[in-house]
Amino acid sequence: MDNFALRSSMVTQQSSKARLSSRVDFNALMTDTGTRVTNFLTSINLDKRNVAVAGLNSYWGYELIREMEPEWMAIVECEHIAQEQILFTHKPNSVFFMNADMMMIPVYKNRFPDSTVCVMNNASLFLMESIVGEMDHLGYRSEDAYEYDVIDREDLGVEKFDMIVAWSWSIVGSDSMLLDMVSSLNSGGALLIDCSNHNTKLYREDFHIHPYSRMHDLLKEQDGYTYHLANGYGQTVFIKN
Amino acid sequence: MRRTRSAGGEKAYDAAEHINSIERELATILYIAGVEFNQISDVEIDDIFFKLRKSFHMSSSTYNQQGKPAYDLTRKQNFLLTNRARHLWFERQIALAAAEHNG
Numbered sequence: 553m554d555n556f557a558l559r560s561s562m563v564t565q566q567s568s569k570a571r572l573s574s575r576v577d578f579n580a581l582m583t584d585t586g587t588r589v590t591n592f593l594t595s596i597n598l599d600k601r602n603v604a605v606a607g608l609n610s611y612w613g614y615e616l617i618r619e620m621e622p623e624w625m626a627i628v629e630c631e632h633i634a635q636e637q638i639l640f641t642h643k644p645n646s647v648f649f650m651n652a653d654m655m656m657i658p659v660y661k662n663r664f665p666d667s668t669v670c671v672m673n674n675a676s677l678f679l680m681e682s683i684v685g686e687m688d689h690l691g692y693r694s695e696d697a698y699e700y701d702v703i704d705r706e707d708l709g710v711e712k713f714d715m716i717v718a719w720s721w722s723i724v725g726s727d728s729m730l731l732d733m734v735s736s737l738n739s740g741g742a743l744l745i746d747c748s749n750h751n752t753k754l755y756r757e758d759f760h761i762h763p764y765s766r767m768h769d770l771l772k773e774q775d776g777y778t779y780h781l782a783n784g785y786g787q788t789v790f791i792k793n
Numbered sequence: 794m795r796r797t798r799s800a801g802g803e804k805a806y807d808a809a810e811h812i813n814s815i816e817r818e819l820a821t822i823l824y825i826a827g828v829e830f831n832q833i834s835d836v837e838i839d840d841i842f843f844k845l846r847k848s849f850h851m852s853s854s855t856y857n858q859q860g861k862p863a864y865d866l867t868r869k870q871n872f873l874l875t876n877r878a879r880h881l882w883f884e885r886q887i888a889l890a891a892a893e894h895n896g
Contacts, residue, residue: 605883674811721880724873
């Protein structure tokens with residue numbers, strides 16, 4: 553846990569009034585999600601050896617949120633506050649969630665019911681639909697409350713959206729995925745990448761060779777503008793020309 | 794193919810298509826590592842890592858013999874490939890279980 557990320561997140565938490573966390577018990581929601589998903593992962597005998605999951609945010613994130621200390625909760629909540637901030641800044645007609653986030657999708661859908669929400673066909677979609685869909689912290693069964701579209705990996709780069717939201721760990725290491733996301737943006741569209749500083753490891757003195765710098769270098773080569781914000785665990789926004 | 798999942802409707806997740814997309818990308822990493830794709834049912838993540846680490850070897854001798862830029866590049870490629878391989882392996886395990894789960 554990085555001290556700067558911790559302090560900035562706790563102040564962000566105290567200074568913000570976000571739609572998500574002001575309407576639901578964020579801690580209970582996280583604990584329930586983490587418990588359900590980790591129970592499922594245990595039931596399928598997921599390979600949890602170091603060689604298979606070390607440093608893998610997509611895995612340890614669920615372990616983390618299952619039993620969060622308040623300080624960690626502030627950091628996680630801060631990431632969702634940052635997402636909500638960008639999502640609510642203007643009303644896109646279409647939003648694509650690279651990761652089927654069972655919290656932000658209903659929040660966004662409630663706020664902008666006429667906008668089209670689309671998600672990627674991947675593990676997070678399966679977990680949202682099959683494993684965490686019965687939670688009642690959102691005030692309804694998340695799977696029954698709204699309509700959404702789903703695309704497959706090969707459709708990315710072909711379909712068009714006004715906004716794309718993704719967690720960094722689902723992109724890093726795949727240049728083609730990132731470029732397809734940029735291709736999928738309409739002109740003037742925005743790509744939001746959350747947790748884009750690799751748990752603050754990007755800010756070490758060798759940042760120029762850090763793997764997450766590759767993602768930013770690639771974005772800077774595209775037709776548009778790239779903004780990296782160093783608060784918390786980092787947000788990167790790309791606006792397409 | 795884009796599909797709409799209506800409120801309260803059938804689940805939209807397609808395990809078969811998900812597995813296909815994972816294995817298409819994983820095939821590239823296996824190729825770089827020198828693992829035959831047709832061995833994917835038998836291969837373990839350990840095998841992939843072993844071969845990747847052999848190809849993108851990092852040690853003090855690498856640093857001393859080839860210099861810092863070469864070492865840095867090797868380190869970066871090593872991370873990007875192993876991190877992506879881990880992510881895909883994680884997704885694949887869930888996709889295979891989902892295929893079974895959904896019958």
